[in-house]
Amino acid sequence: MTFSPPLPHVIKGKRENLDNGVYVLHDIESAHRISDHAGNARKAVVVGAGPIGLEIAVALRTKGLDVVVVEMLSFAMPRALDKDMAKLVEQPLEASGIKLIFNKSVMSINGSPVNSVSVDDEIIETDMVILASGVRANIEIARNAGIEHGNWGIRTNAGMETKIKGIYAAGDCIETVSLINHRPTMMQLSSPAYRQGMVAGTNAAGGYDIYEGALGTFVTVLGKLEKVQKKN
Ligand SMILES: Cc1cc2nc3c(=O)[nH]c(=O)nc-3n(C[C@H](O)[C@H](O)[C@H](O)COP(=O)(O)OP(=O)(O)OC[C@H]3O[C@@H](n4cnc5c(N)ncnc54)[C@H](O)[C@@H]3O)c2cc1C
Numbered sequence: 001m002t003f004s005p006p007l008p009h010v011i012k013g014k015r016e017n018l019d020n021g022v023y024v025l026h027d028i029e030s031a032h033r034i035s036d037h038a039g040n041a042r043k044a045v046v047v048g049a050g051p052i053g054l055e056i057a058v059a060l061r062t063k064g065l066d067v068v069v070v071e072m073l074s075f076a077m078p079r080a081l082d083k084d085m086a087k088l089v090e091q092p093l094e095a096s097g098i099k100l101i102f103n104k105s106v107m108s109i110n111g112s113p114v115n116s117v118s119v120d121d122e123i124i125e126t127d128m129v130i131l132a133s134g135v136r137a138n139i140e141i142a143r144n145a146g147i148e149h150g151n152w153g154i155r156t157n158a159g160m161e162t163k164i165k166g167i168y169a170a171g172d173c174i175e176t177v178s179l180i181n182h183r184p185t186m187m188q189l190s191s192p193a194y195r196q197g198m199v200a201g202t203n204a205a206g207g208y209d210i211y212e213g214a215l216g217t218f219v220t221v222l223g224k225l226e227k228v229q230k231k232n
Contacts, residue, residue: 011047011106011107011108011109011131012107012108012109013108013109013110013111013112013114014109014129014131016112017109017112017113017114017129019033020112020113021037021109021112021113021114021127021128021129022109022114022128022129022130022131023037023128023129023130023131024130024131024132025052025056025130025132034056034128034130037127037128038060038063038065038128039063040127041065041127041128042065042066042127043065043066043067043068043125043126043127043128044057044060044065044066044067044068044126044127044128044129044130045067045068045069045070045106045117045124045126045128045129045130046060046067046068046069046070046129046130046132047070047106047129047130047131047132047133048069048070048071048131048132048133048134049069049071049073049075049076049077049078049100049102050077050078050079050080050132050133050134051077051080051218051220052132053069053071053130053132053133054069054076054077054089054093054220054222055220055221055222056130056132057069057093057098058093058096058098058222058223060130061096061097061098062223066097066099067097067098067099068098068099068100068101068124068126069093069098069099069100069101070101070104070105070106070117070119070124071100071101071102071103071104072103072104072105073102073103074102074103075087075090075102076089076090076093076100077089080216080218089222089225092222092223092224092225093222093223096223101119104119104120104122105119105120106118106119106129107119107120109129110123113127114126114127114128114129115127117129135172135188136153136186137153137154137172137173137174137186138173139153139154139173142154142162142169142173145164145167146164147162147163147164147167147169148162148163149175150175150184151175151184152174152175152176152184152185152186153172153173153174153175153186154169154173154174154175155174155175156168156169156170156174156175156200158210158211158212159199159200159203159208159209159210159211160174160196160199160200160203160211161200161203166204168200168201168203168204169200170193170196170197170199170200171192171193171196171197172186172188172193174186174196176192176196176211176213176214177212177213177214178213178214178215178216179212179213179214179215180215180216182213185214185216187214187216189214189216189218191217192211192214195211196211199211
């Protein structure tokens with residue numbers, strides 16, 4: 001399937017409550033903040049059914065919270081799976097008690113402290129909200145330097161050099177190429193970032209290396225889902 005950059009969508013009430021009922025997962029510290037808040041919460045809403053949102057949903061459900069995941073597209077992990085494959089992910093999540101809502105967007109986060117979210121025409125009560133709706137790199141610094149960028153991020157050649165000689169870019173901030181359909185895409189994973197960084201460093205230091213593009217392979221563990229069922 002092809003995938004276009006999602007349109008920017010501003011959720012009302014998110015900034016006011018950031019780190020105080022509304023969380024993004026960036027690093028270990030933000031994971032601790034989420035875990036601390038969850039210790040005193042009964043209900044959580046996760047925005048986004050990508051791998052990160054679903055892993056958080058499972059973790060919160062394991063802690064005993066009532067968890068609702070709201071996804072604006074029509075199935076789980078829409079950047080990685082087709083709809084029929086997504087069913088294999090959705091069924092065990094739902095069986096574990098996680099509620100999945102598709103084709104709807106969180107429009108606002110209400111209350112301070114947070115007490116609900118508005119999802120299109122519905123109000124869902126909650127004690128906390130986790131935003132896992134994807135990230136876009138802030139490439140302002142490159143833009144200001146006149147460095148070319150596409151819809152997904154900073155453009156480079158296969159040697160990871162931007163249009164400006166001697167300036168290289170790698171990792172989450174760049175637009176790369178999908179090795180599946182050969183279209184520009186973003187691939188915010190550590191293995192491509194590492195490989196791109198190696199290529200950029202080699203070339204910047206006078207060597208020669210190229211990065212041809214990314215497949216986007218990743219592994220996720222959602223509860224017991226990754227376990228292979230052994231047959232007698
Ligand atoms: C919750 C979460 C889970 C993830 N799980 C996985 C996973 O399981 N597998 C996987 O492959 N990938 C995973 N990723 C993605 C992976 O972390 C990123 O793709 C990878 O870290 C990208 O590397 P990077 O060097 O481009 O960016 P980063 O690791 O974000 O490093 C960029 C650094 O630049 C610094 N910086 C930014 N602007 C400036 C500036 N102007 N001046 C100086 N410093 C600056 C930042 O502070 C940061 O330290 C996950 C990401 C998140 C958020």
